[in-house]
Amino acid sequence: xxxxxxxxxxxxxSVLIVLYLLLGVAACTRMQSEPAQTENSPSMVPTDENxxxxxxxxxxxxxxxxxxxELSFLxxxxxxxxxxxxxxxxxxxxxxxxxxxxxxxxxFTSYSDPQLTHKQVRCARVTSPDFRTANxxxxxxxxxxxxxxxxxxRFVGTxxxxxxxxxxxxYEDDVSGIAIELDRSTQKTSAVIIFSPNRxxxxxxxxxxxxxxxx
Numbered sequence: 001x002x003x004x005x006x007x008x009x010x011x012x013x014s015v016l017i018v019l020y021l022l023l024g025v026a027a028c029t030r031m032q033s034e035p036a037q038t039e040n041s042p043s044m045v046p047t048d049e050n051x052x053x054x055x056x057x058x059x060x061x062x063x064x065x066x067x068x069x070e071l072s073f074l075x076x077x078x079x080x081x082x083x084x085x086x087x088x089x090x091x092x093x094x095x096x097x098x099x100x101x102x103x104x105x106x107x108f109t110s111y112s113d114p115q116l117t118h119k120q121v122r123c124a125r126v127t128s129p130d131f132r133t134a135n136x137x138x139x140x141x142x143x144x145x146x147x148x149x150x151x152x153x154r155f156v157g158t159x160x161x162x163x164x165x166x167x168x169x170x171y172e173d174d175v176s177g178i179a180i181e182l183d184r185s186t187q188k189t190s191a192v193i194i195f196s197p198n199r200x201x202x203x204x205x206x207x208x209x210x211x212x213x214x215x
Contacts, residue, residue: 053133056177056197059105059124060131064177064196068109068119081207086110087119088208093128103128104191108204123204125193133192137178143187146180153180156201157214170212172201179205 050060057064061073071089079090086108093103108123132138137149147153150173158167165185172179177197183190195201206212 051131053126053131053137053178053192053194055133055173055194057194059126059192059194062105062107062121062124064121064124064194065112066121068121071107071109071121074105085116085119086207106208108208110204123193123195123201123208125191125208127191131192133178137180137189137192139189139192141189143182143189146182146189150176150178152176155215157212159209159212167213170201170205170209174198174200 053059062071068087074091077089078092081088081090087110089107089109091105093105104125104127106125107121109119110122112118112120127139129138129140133149135149137146141149152173152175153171154173156170156172156179158169160167167184168190169182169184170179171182172193175198177195177199179193179195179201180189181191181193182188193201193205195204
């Protein structure tokens with residue numbers, strides 16, 4: 001009886017060892033074949049459609065050309081700067097006690113008809129890194145990476161957010177309808193803006209940044 005048990009136990013144990021070794025080799029091979037993600041490397045497009053940036057079309061649920069009254073789902077804006085039928089509306093996130101530390105959603109609206117009866121979204125700006133394009137354009141992306149993601153970005157100008165810090169540089173791809181703000185103190189993107197393709201970022205963005213110095 002002792003001899004029979006010994007003969008059965010050894011093959012079963014050997015099979016387990018072989019299985020563990022095979023699984024270990026497969027896991028190591030998979031880890032070596034997958035590219036490492038660094039802190040500043042762009043990640044894949046989000047699966048949540050509410051956080052997708054589509055150049056010239058939309059940021060999440062906000063789309064270029066949508067009627068201004070449909071923005072009601074956002075609630076009342078935290079700030080509103082309106083004049084001559086044009087408005088920049090600002091909503092702050094709830095992630096900070098200080099306004100300067102909160103993420104922003106900024107939307108520019110203006111009348112779309114000569115009778116001045118219908119307002120629509122013309123431009124939208126976001127600072128949260130949760131929003132990104134299919135190829136990885138977002139905020140908090142290194143300057144060395146952002147121009148590889150979109151080589152068509154061209155310098156527009158700069159504005160100064162704080163006197164003690166370097167200016168913020170603005171770049172646009174007017175054909176696609178996307179622009180970025182680049183914080184020169186960190187060398188990272190600080191905002192992404194969308195607008196109608198072939199229309200150009202200005203003058204709509206100029207109402208938001210009247211202190212912009214054109215390059």
